[in-house]
Amino acid sequence: MTTDTPDMRTVHVALGSRAYDILIGGGLLASAGDTLARRFPGARAAIVTDENVAVRHAATLKQSLEGAGIATATITIAPGERSKSFAVLQQVVDEVLAARLERGDVVIALGGGVVGDLAGFVSGIVRRGMAFVQVPTSLLAQVDSSVGGKTGINTAHGKNLVGVFQQPGLVIADSDVLDTLPEREFRAGYAEVVKYGLIDRPDFFAWLEANWRDIFSGGSARVEAIAVSCQAKADVVARDEFEAGDRALLNLGHTFGHALEAATGYDSARLVHGEGVAIGMAMAHRFSSRMNLASPDDAARVEAHLSAVGLPVAVSEISGDLPGPERMLDYIAQDKKVSRGSLTFILTRGIGRSFVARDVPASEVLSFLKENLPS
Structure with missing residues (x-):
């Protein structure tokens, strides 16, 4: 990782001929046009965004692109996890084709994880692959979903079960846009x-315990937290791009979390992804202790740290009814981290000591769910 200033960082994702940079800092959205013109000379662009982000940021990005001579079409979808669907995928594909964009042109994801996952999938399948740029506008997308090339949509069977690996050519993470996020979304x-x-970074966890208030308020602590997170993910992705080994560790908390999201019908009023991950991480640590x-x-x-920042740590904190333990186990078994029917979890031997646990007995998981789900 190269450090330009405390408020501007570049993280390199080392993937050979498909390597790319993550630019992190304030004010990057307004200069995105010049950045893209240098890296994708002669390209046109489709900005894929959602209705909420479009109101706040689409005009800035479009003006920057067109000021740099990049012809631009804007495609807007409804906000929320339910837009990661076959129907919306078809809509965006049709609009990209209607804009007569070619293989050498760029699909730009301007938004959070939903927009990034969907737009990335579109870029991977239209004309058998177009250039792709991530401009994440949520903290979750800046530190996680915009990096590593995993794209996709949800189905009734579970989350992210249809998709492709499609690495971006560039990630532009403007830390200033996070100031417009609702507090709940930033926490998530x-x-x-x-x-x-x-x-695997216990010192970073301790730093977060001491500095989380500064991260929430912005400035160099926020840039530092994003940069360390991106570097952590970039290191794992460089070792294991297609999730055959180490990359599975990035799913800490996600197997429980994805099951909870499916159980709530991806209703963001009840549970957003980061909240599911928070509960999932707490459950993974409790389950590790139980084992x-x-x-x-x-x-x-x-649990103390997650609760301190206002994140949920227990299933009982989710509003409304949830399926029983047996149905929750079905959701877990449908999760994409299951291989040939064996239950796989990311468990831990302590803070910063997570590992991939394969062949976890379903009976142990069911017993744990009975203890942790509201009666």
Whole structure:
């Protein structure tokens, strides 16, 4: 990672001929046109965004692109996880084709994880692959979903079950746009920041415990947290691009979290992705303690920090009814992290000591769910 200033960072994702940079800092949205014109000379662009982000940021990006001579079409979708669907995928594909964009042109994802996942999938399948740029506008997208090339949509069977690996050519993470996020959405993204400390960076987790208020208020602490998170993910992706080994560690908390999202019907009023991850990470640490892999003190420490920033840590904090333990186990078994029917979880031997646990007995998971789901 190269450091330009405390408020501007570049993280390199080392993938050989498909390597790319993550630019992190304030004011990057307004200069995006010049940046893209240098890296994609002669290209035109389709900006894929959602209705909420479009109101706040689409004009700035479009003006920057067109000021740099990049002809631009804007495609707007409804906000929320339910837009990661076959129907919306078809809509965006049709609009990209109607704009007569060619293979060498660029699909730009301007938005959070939903927009990034959907637009990335579109770029991977239209004309058998177009250039792709991520301009993430949520904390969650800046530190997680915009990096690593995993794209896709949801189905009734579960989350992200249809998609492709499509690496971006560039990620532009403007830390200033996070000031426009609702507090709940910023907190949800922070869960993914915490995840990197819990996987294998215990010193980073301790730094977060001491500095989270400064991260929430902005400035150099925020840029630092985003840069460390992106570097952590970039290191893993460079070792294991297609999730055959180490990259599975990035799913800490996600198997429980994805099951909870499916159980709530992807209703963001009840649960957003980062909140599901927060509950999932707390559950993964409690389950690790239950399996005598880690101290209950570690689980308590994780829960204390997540609760301090306002994130949920228990299923009981989700409003409305939820399926029973047996149905929740079905959602877990449908998750894409299951291989040949065996239950796979990311568990831990302590803070920053996560590992891939394969062949976890379903009976143990069911018993744990019975203890943790509201009666």
